[in-house]
Amino acid sequence: MRIFGARRWLMDFADQPPARSESVEEMTLFVSSPGVECYLARVDGKVAGGGALSFWNGMARLFCASTLRQFRGRGVQTGLLQTRLVRAAESGSDMATCLAGPGSTSQRNIVRHGFQTLDTRAKFERHWR
Numbered sequence: 627m628r629i630f631g632a633r634r635w636l637m638d639f640a641d642q643p644p645a646r647s648e649s650v651e652e653m654t655l656f657v658s659s660p661g662v663e664c665y666l667a668r669v670d671g672k673v674a675g676g677g678a679l680s681f682w683n684g685m686a687r688l689f690c691a692s693t694l695r696q697f698r699g700r701g702v703q704t705g706l707l708q709t710r711l712v713r714a715a716e717s718g719s720d721m722a723t724c725l726a727g728p729g730s731t732s733q734r735n736i737v738r739h740g741f742q743t744l745d746t747r748a749k750f751e752r753h754w755r
Contacts, residue, residue: 665709667693667702677706679713686714688724691732703732707739 659680667675677691688710693702714722726732728746737743 663713665706667697667706669697669700669702672697674700675702675706677710679710681714681717681719684718684720686710686717686719686722688714688722691724698731703735704739707735711739 661680663679665677665679666673667677673694674697675691675693678689680687680689688707691703691706693706711722722741724736724741726736733743
């Protein structure tokens with residue numbers, strides 16, 4: 627489940643897929659950064675989702691996780707979380723962090739893996755015409 631092209635899994639990254647092309651481009655830049663490890667999940671040989679992991683000052687940062695719509699509810703996100711947490715522990719990280727929308731399925735899955743909510747954030751957007 628390592629390093630691969632991110633575009634396929636990032637298309638379902640948004641709350642209301644498909645993601646806007648600008649968001650996919652931005653996420654592609656994040657996962658293409660030096661030191662970022664990318665993980666791919668497959669179900670029956672088909673790409674089902676992916677996630678990324680980076681390390682900084684003893685902290686493992688889990689990000690850009692997404693499960694393709696047709697594979698949701700089949701344990702893909704759980705597998706990605708577990709795989710990246712094992713890697714984080716193996717790396718000697720003292721802590722792991724990740725983000726999820728308040729009240730989302732992702733938040734519930736993350737909390738089940740021992741994470742605690744630190745804060746909630748408001749997301750702002752501005753359009754120019």
